[in-house]
Amino acid sequence: MTKSATVKIRMSDADKVRLELFADAAGKSVSEIVRAAIDETTRGRVAGHQRREAIAKLRRSTNRMLQAFAAKPIDVAALKDIATQVRKDANRVLA
Numbered sequence: 749m750t751k752s753a754t755v756k757i758r759m760s761d762a763d764k765v766r767l768e769l770f771a772d773a774a775g776k777s778v779s780e781i782v783r784a785a786i787d788e789t790t791r792g793r794v795a796g797h798q799r800r801e802a803i804a805k806l807r808r809s810t811n812r813m814l815q816a817f818a819a820k821p822i823d824v825a826a827l828k829d830i831a832t833q834v835r836k837d838a839n840r841v842l843a
Contacts, residue, residue, distance in 0.1 A: 751779075799841070806837035 759767075771778045813834055816827045 802837065802840040806834070806841050809833045809837045 767778055767781065771781045774781065776784075809830065813827070813830045816823065816830050
């Protein structure tokens with residue numbers, strides 16, 4: 749798809765700098781970042797939603813681990829599975 753239309757928006761100098769630094773860090777143009785944000789927003793994906801979901805999932809798996817430690821006797825096999833899930837969830841949050 750050819751991109752020929754332009755949109756002008758007003759923002760503070762500080763916001764412009766933040767946007768440019770973010771685009772540079774992501775290895776993308778400012779236009780790519782803005783188009784991606786528009787795409788995500790119009791699909792109903794609020795900025796930060798994925799991260800909040802990943803954190804909530806990590807919190808749930810960590811709570812499961814705490815419950816497993818509280819059980820007597822401790823089910824080592826179940827604890828091992830839970831620890832694997834905690835590691836996966838933590839990696840998603842840290843990515």
